[in-house]
Amino acid sequence: MAAAPPLVVAPVEFAACSLAWSPYDERRLAVATGANFGIVGNGAQVVLDVRAGAPPPAPPAALAPVCRLLTNDSLNDCAWSETREHHLLAACGDGSLKLWDLELARTHGGRPLAAARAHDAEVSGVDWSSLRKDLVASCGWDRAVKVWAAEALHEPIATLFAPPHGAPEVHDVRWAPHAAGTLASASGDGAARVWALQSGKAELVLGAHGADVLSVDWHKYAGHTLATGCVDQLIRVWDLRRPATPVGVLRGHRLAVRRVRFSPHDSRLLLSCSYDMSAAVWDAAAPYALATYAHHSEFVTGAEWALFTPGLIATCSWDGTVSLLGAPGAPHGGGGGAALEADGALLALPRAEASAPT
Amino acid sequence: MADSASTSRGVVRLQAISRHLHPPSHFASQSPDDVVILSVARTPIGRAKRGAFKDTTPDVLLAHALRGAIERAGVRAEDVGDIRVGNVLPANGAIFARMAQFQAGIPHSVPLAAVNRQCSSGLQAVADIASAIRAGHIDVGIAAGVESMSSTGMGDAVPPFSQEAVSACAPAADCLVPMGITSENVAAKYGVTRADQDAFAARSHALAASAQREGRFTAEIVPVTLADGTVISHDEGIREATTADGLARLRPAFKEEGTTTAGNSSQVSDGAAAIVLASRAAAHRLGLAPRIMGVLRGYAVAGVPPAEMGVGPAFAIPHALAKAGLSQAEVGVFEINEAFASQALYCVRKLGIEPSRVNPNGGAIALGHPLGCTGARQVATLLHELHRTGERFGVVSMCIGTGMGAAAVFERA
Numbered sequence: 001m002a003a004a005p006p007l008v009v010a011p012v013e014f015a016a017c018s019l020a021w022s023p024y025d026e027r028r029l030a031v032a033t034g035a036n037f038g039i040v041g042n043g044a045q046v047v048l049d050v051r052a053g054a055p056p057p058a059p060p061a062a063l064a065p066v067c068r069l070l071t072n073d074s075l076n077d078c079a080w081s082e083t084r085e086h087h088l089l090a091a092c093g094d095g096s097l098k099l100w101d102l103e104l105a106r107t108h109g110g111r112p113l114a115a116a117r118a119h120d121a122e123v124s125g126v127d128w129s130s131l132r133k134d135l136v137a138s139c140g141w142d143r144a145v146k147v148w149a150a151e152a153l154h155e156p157i158a159t160l161f162a163p164p165h166g167a168p169e170v171h172d173v174r175w176a177p178h179a180a181g182t183l184a185s186a187s188g189d190g191a192a193r194v195w196a197l198q199s200g201k202a203e204l205v206l207g208a209h210g211a212d213v214l215s216v217d218w219h220k221y222a223g224h225t226l227a228t229g230c231v232d233q234l235i236r237v238w239d240l241r242r243p244a245t246p247v248g249v250l251r252g253h254r255l256a257v258r259r260v261r262f263s264p265h266d267s268r269l270l271l272s273c274s275y276d277m278s279a280a281v282w283d284a285a286a287p288y289a290l291a292t293y294a295h296h297s298e299f300v301t302g303a304e305w306a307l308f309t310p311g312l313i314a315t316c317s318w319d320g321t322v323s324l325l326g327a328p329g330a331p332h333g334g335g336g337g338a339a340l341e342a343d344g345a346l347l348a349l350p351r352a353e354a355s356a357p358t
Numbered sequence: 359m360a361d362s363a364s365t366s367r368g369v370v371r372l373q374a375i376s377r378h379l380h381p382p383s384h385f386a387s388q389s390p391d392d393v394v395i396l397s398v399a400r401t402p403i404g405r406a407k408r409g410a411f412k413d414t415t416p417d418v419l420l421a422h423a424l425r426g427a428i429e430r431a432g433v434r435a436e437d438v439g440d441i442r443v444g445n446v447l448p449a450n451g452a453i454f455a456r457m458a459q460f461q462a463g464i465p466h467s468v469p470l471a472a473v474n475r476q477c478s479s480g481l482q483a484v485a486d487i488a489s490a491i492r493a494g495h496i497d498v499g500i501a502a503g504v505e506s507m508s509s510t511g512m513g514d515a516v517p518p519f520s521q522e523a524v525s526a527c528a529p530a531a532d533c534l535v536p537m538g539i540t541s542e543n544v545a546a547k548y549g550v551t552r553a554d555q556d557a558f559a560a561r562s563h564a565l566a567a568s569a570q571r572e573g574r575f576t577a578e579i580v581p582v583t584l585a586d587g588t589v590i591s592h593d594e595g596i597r598e599a600t601t602a603d604g605l606a607r608l609r610p611a612f613k614e615e616g617t618t619t620a621g622n623s624s625q626v627s628d629g630a631a632a633i634v635l636a637s638r639a640a641a642h643r644l645g646l647a648p649r650i651m652g653v654l655r656g657y658a659v660a661g662v663p664p665a666e667m668g669v670g671p672a673f674a675i676p677h678a679l680a681k682a683g684l685s686q687a688e689v690g691v692f693e694i695n696e697a698f699a700s701q702a703l704y705c706v707r708k709l710g711i712e713p714s715r716v717n718p719n720g721g722a723i724a725l726g727h728p729l730g731c732t733g734a735r736q737v738a739t740l741l742h743e744l745h746r747t748g749e750r751f752g753v754v755s756m757c758i759g760t761g762m763g764a765a766a767v768f769e770r771a
Contacts, residue, residue: 039375040368073364093367122367141370169374188374208685212378231378232750234688245685254748256378275379287712 670763
């Protein structure tokens with residue numbers, strides 16, 4: 001198994017809890033952070049730009065700060081607006097959602113455009129629907145998954161409650177990329193759930209975990225496939241047509257799996273990160289990791305595929321850094337020269353050493 | 359300075375992180391009714407009629423295993439509610455087993471019975487003791503298995519029966535098919551080639567050899583002191599130099615055009631193993647909770663045609679997993695008895711088990727197959743492997759003469 005070094009590592013001061021790539025700007029990354037490992041103290045919403053070498057498309061050379069917006073409690077997650085390039089929604093440890101207009105915030109002392117008391121406890125996750133671009137979803141440690149109109153955060157459109165027994169934490173919420181109004185959540189009662197916004201009910205409960213499910217994600221090409229990451233160290237792959245037991249179990253992480261994310265570009269690939277201080281790329285149909293990344297020195301809390309550059313990955317960690325990585329077997333050249341072949345692409349993955357120009 | 363609301367949020371966050379780092383058992387709650395394993399102990403496995411135990415009787419082997427299991431569990435012998443001993447070949451194994459109990463220092467107040475479900479007897483003993491614990495008949499019990507194939511051979515095993523009635527009943531007659539021929543039947547019917555069988559057998563020796571070299575069996579083995587004072591502490595059947603090419607030169611053992619040889623079949627052996635089980639409640643009451651090694655999560659026996667008895671695990675494993683509510687993908691280690699390479703390989707392929715998870719320390723082809731002992735020996739090996747690798751779930755399974763398969767699911771504590 002390849003253990004690949006990072007392409008770029010950049011500090012973000014506080015412990016990083018999650019990150020998100022902009023759907024508008026291929027270089028732009030948002031990072032949710034919190035002081036003192038996000039346990040007590042301020043939070044900060046950090047925005048970074050990937051600087052590439054010249055001429056484009058070129059490999060990432062640096063991560064440059066764009067802005068840093070302080071909050072009074074740690075930030076657990078963030079999501080970019082699907083309709084406004086500079087809008088960013090953050091999940092705050094004090095139970096609030098904060099919506100920033102980054103352009104305005106720069107000139108208004110970092111004040112958010114809107115701030116709403118959203119949950120009765122920690123807001124742990126947010127996701128912006130790419131199909132119903134007016135909707136956002138949040139989840140919290142109050143057992144609730146809530147859906148909001150992005151323009152009106154004062155009152156949720158729907159509040160979806162997980163059953164009242166077991167741990168109260170909902171850890172992750174993700175809109176289905178193929179079906180508007182369908183969401184998946186992952187929670188501390190050992191289950192992942194698929195929700196239909198229309199009925200307000202859990203259509204499916206994926207229950208064969210037995211311990212906190214920290215993350216869930218939809219396959220981007222097969223609408224019936226989900227992955228979950230659990231504190232029992234296992235990643236499970238589910239087929240919603242046969243929900244009784246997982247169709248695949250990916251083992252290798254030595255502690256809780258914090259996040260799982262299917263690749264938007266390669267239908268085989270799944271990205272994960274863990275409390276074991278590593279991130280890994282998997283072929284979701286094979287039992288062992290294709291690559292692991294072990295450069296972080298604390299819990300790895302966020303791992304996301306770049307939306308415009310196939311095979312480019314960003315991870316973040318409690319060690320206070322964000323890093324950029326290249327996935328193995330990236331499309332467009334097997335790990336080398338993985339630029340998106342669109343006009344104006346700025347970023348590319350470096351060529352694999354074997355094919356490096358001499 | 360943090361205000362009180364943010365301080366209490368901090369406490370909640372710390373508690374959540376702590377729980378994520380120390381997750382609870384897969385099963386929503388640890389039930390006081392759980393049947394837990396407190397200790398495992400086995401003798402080294404000797405080569406029958408030629409090896410270290412050729413002159414050692416089964417009572418002596420069993421006594422060593424019983425004493426080792428009790429000492430390791432930290433349980434007082436008088437707290438044991440019952441002993442069940444798996445044993446296959448002798449006509450009345452229950453007698454020497456009771457003798458072994460006394461030799462091990464377990465008082466007469468502790469009862470004992472023998473059980474014979476052929477090659478699964480050692481595992482059936484575990485299931486019997488677990489059943490008695492679950493039923494509330496006992497709180498603590500010992501499941502054991504023993505076979506001295508030096509003392510009693512395979513040929514001595516068949517009692518009298520009606521030739522006439524049996525020959526008129528095809529499946530009854532199939533119970534007389536020699537085990538080697540059942541292996542040939544499986545190989546022929548399901549297309550397991552000689553080359554595949556030999557490769558599987560060589561793998562068993564290679565894995566067992568490296569396990570032995572690295573001392574992986576040390577924790578499960580209780581050394582045996584022979585009458586002359588010699589101490590035996592290593593398995594004898596493992597041949598590190600075995601290669602598939604070497605095995606390919608052996609002649610078929612059961613049928614002229616056959617594929618089953620002495621090299622790709624299990625070895626004829628002597629050995630004993632014992633396991634102390636208890637309800638979780640009793641383990642806590644007796645102050646033995648720190649000794650808990652694992653939990654029995656499911657058990658099933660499936661019947662299959664006697665003439666192809668080797669397919670048993672392919673039927674028993676899915677049953678046992680269903681009983682435990684687990685999918686096969688969640689099982690990290692499979693101990694599938696290698697009665698014959700043909701049938702073990704068939705079962706692995708039929709179930710689509712990742713080969714690297716099967717018998718990671720070798721199996722009966724290298725270690726030997728003392729019939730009544732094997733199931734208990736596999737449990738001992740499995741539990742230590744689960745602790746060594748950190749895998750959570752493991753399965754023990756074997757085929758059973760006269761057409762069955764048994765399988766049990768264990769969770770590491």
